[in-house]
Amino acid sequence: MTRWTPDPSFYPSPRQAALAPAEKLAYVAAFDRAAERPDALAVLDTDPDSPEYGRVVGWTDLPHTGDELHHFGWNACSSALCPTAPHPHVERRYLIVPGLRSSRVHVYDTKPDPRAPKLVKVIEPGELAERAGYSRPHTVHCGPDGIYLSALGGAGDADGPGGIAILDHTTFDVRGAWEADRGPQHLAYDFWWHLNHDVLVTSEWGTPSMIEDGIVGELLLGRRYGHAIHFWDLAKRRHVQRVDLGDAYQMPLELRPAHDPTQTYGFVGVVISVEDLSASIWLWHRDGEEWAVTKVIDIPAEPADPADLPDLLKPFGAVPPLVTDIDLSVDDRFLYVSCWGTGELRQYDVGDPFHPVLTGSVRLGGIVRRTPHPGFPDEPLAGGPQMVEISRDGRRVYVSNSLYGSWDDQFYPDGVGAWLAKLDVDTEAGGLTPDARFFPHGEEFRGLRVHQTRLQGGDASSDSYCFP
Amino acid sequence: MTAATWLTLAGLGAFHGLNPAMGWLFAVARGLQERSRRVLLASLPPIALGHLASVGVVAALVTATRSVAASTAVAVTGGVLLVGFGLWRLLSRRHFRWAGMRLSNAQLAGWSFLMSSAHGAGLMLLPVLLAEPVAGGGHAGHLTAAPAGALPGLAAAGVHTVAMFGVALAAAVAVYEVLGVGVLRRAWFNVDRLWAGVLVAAGLVTLVAAT
Numbered sequence: 001m002t003r004w005t006p007d008p009s010f011y012p013s014p015r016q017a018a019l020a021p022a023e024k025l026a027y028v029a030a031f032d033r034a035a036e037r038p039d040a041l042a043v044l045d046t047d048p049d050s051p052e053y054g055r056v057v058g059w060t061d062l063p064h065t066g067d068e069l070h071h072f073g074w075n076a077c078s079s080a081l082c083p084t085a086p087h088p089h090v091e092r093r094y095l096i097v098p099g100l101r102s103s104r105v106h107v108y109d110t111k112p113d114p115r116a117p118k119l120v121k122v123i124e125p126g127e128l129a130e131r132a133g134y135s136r137p138h139t140v141h142c143g144p145d146g147i148y149l150s151a152l153g154g155a156g157d158a159d160g161p162g163g164i165a166i167l168d169h170t171t172f173d174v175r176g177a178w179e180a181d182r183g184p185q186h187l188a189y190d191f192w193w194h195l196n197h198d199v200l201v202t203s204e205w206g207t208p209s210m211i212e213d214g215i216v217g218e219l220l221l222g223r224r225y226g227h228a229i230h231f232w233d234l235a236k237r238r239h240v241q242r243v244d245l246g247d248a249y250q251m252p253l254e255l256r257p258a259h260d261p262t263q264t265y266g267f268v269g270v271v272i273s274v275e276d277l278s279a280s281i282w283l284w285h286r287d288g289e290e291w292a293v294t295k296v297i298d299i300p301a302e303p304a305d306p307a308d309l310p311d312l313l314k315p316f317g318a319v320p321p322l323v324t325d326i327d328l329s330v331d332d333r334f335l336y337v338s339c340w341g342t343g344e345l346r347q348y349d350v351g352d353p354f355h356p357v358l359t360g361s362v363r364l365g366g367i368v369r370r371t372p373h374p375g376f377p378d379e380p381l382a383g384g385p386q387m388v389e390i391s392r393d394g395r396r397v398y399v400s401n402s403l404y405g406s407w408d409d410q411f412y413p414d415g416v417g418a419w420l421a422k423l424d425v426d427t428e429a430g431g432l433t434p435d436a437r438f439f440p441h442g443e444e445f446r447g448l449r450v451h452q453t454r455l456q457g458g459d460a461s462s463d464s465y466c467f468p
Numbered sequence: 469m470t471a472a473t474w475l476t477l478a479g480l481g482a483f484h485g486l487n488p489a490m491g492w493l494f495a496v497a498r499g500l501q502e503r504s505r506r507v508l509l510a511s512l513p514p515i516a517l518g519h520l521a522s523v524g525v526v527a528a529l530v531t532a533t534r535s536v537a538a539s540t541a542v543a544v545t546g547g548v549l550l551v552g553f554g555l556w557r558l559l560s561r562r563h564f565r566w567a568g569m570r571l572s573n574a575q576l577a578g579w580s581f582l583m584s585s586a587h588g589a590g591l592m593l594l595p596v597l598l599a600e601p602v603a604g605g606g607h608a609g610h611l612t613a614a615p616a617g618a619l620p621g622l623a624a625a626g627v628h629t630v631a632m633f634g635v636a637l638a639a640a641v642a643v644y645e646v647l648g649v650g651v652l653r654r655a656w657f658n659v660d661r662l663w664a665g666v667l668v669a670a671g672l673v674t675l676v677a678a679t
Binding site for chain 2: 002003004005006008010011012013016081082083084086088089195196197198233234235236261262466467468
């Protein structure tokens, strides 16, 4: 579909995106761990003036079972205004929804009825494998000339290398693998870019056999999970540089480049250090002609009684923070850090990216603490703040509590539950407050676990901008 | 060529210059990237040069071959080509991408050449060029007339490009200095659709005039 004028949800600059009207709906990927019922897209009402505010107001079941929905994203976004391959007249209306376990990619149309996304296409695992050589699709980003989709595994039974597949903007066909020369890159997870500088960045988790049945203790202590990030030439599709964080820093996952397109820095969260179970945030930046990383945040493990810990952690007598997601506000001012193990969401002022200042913290859930939501003080919570999504204006933050089926089971063996919280942000001084009116949980999600949230019209991790 | 012909060529140049996809938007982006008006202004000549090359090839070929070939055949072929290309642009959803954001001036000119060619910018001049009386006068029919016959085509492309450059310059500076990039959200009319329509119309005019 082409329009006569640009999609009103495309913004040339992050500053203009921050002035956008608030989201009325949020889309949430929910999955059935038992793979007996279909996964689903749940739709939440985020309009504070609505009588159904904070409730699930739409529900779309997937056509199959066992997909394990993880991350998903929009088909088009503000990058469509970028001048090298401009097509501002496409529409942000389709959600690209990959199944991390099934390798199936679903395309949902949100336009006919935003509360009931309609399935318009399924890319079967065979097409992804044949045309791109990949499986286990993970991250979706709308690029100026197509849809970029990262994948953890290789085709068929190949464990790797993982990489990025390109989908056609309008037909959603798989066009092929993105990489022209992958250099030493083998492990995959997240990716994002500095569009104006023709730079793409990728991170490393593990191959399907390293993650699908839970975290493997020997691999972790053997420092075999990913511990490097990679820089690529976005235009030539070639590997440029591998930057190693050191093999103690296992699993650099989420990448959050500055939204300001003139900048060339960004943050990456590291799940765990095998030396002291701490989690850390690293800044990537230019160092002359090269790329470099600097550790800017360290979050220590919290001591705990082994009796309160799951088997995996008993020998350590401590709860690792497990930073599994981070998110950067559109104005590049606040970085939100999910500590899924200790059950904490931290807010840092990163106005000076080399020297973050902790400005806010909210406790919800946690392996030992089980902190309840202020709106329901009698219900201890399992899981912790995991996927974080920030509204374009930076005033609202949404967190959901499930990480990944088999990993949920390891760290929360008595059940991870299902909840999604909204927090209000003081954008001047910093600080976070849970919204007592917005806490869908338990049966509201019909027994499915909730993973990622996307906001109607875009959010802080779906758009890239070409103009400062 | 008549005054009306020159005016038409200039008008088409203005239309091409107005299209953000033809280059001025890229110049603005580069200016913003480097926070420099100088970079913006320096980006436009290579873009105009690439456009001139693309349009010039078509214009020179048409005027040169017309002096040696049957004009009706050229016109009909050109018309069919135009209508077909216009319809393809109208119906095709594939977009053109050649390079990244970081370009040298030579690459920028190359980008502009390919962008103009992919949009059929030169083809759009066909009806104007074919409406002209056959160049070369008494020498028509001789192959030796071809090089000289190309000259009016090149002149046409030159006039066209000067107009394109002027409008692109005005648009780029206005957006960079006055309107701001916010205008892109509201005022970026889908020129591609209009563009395709103009191609089809130009083709039809050529065909009607030829028969």
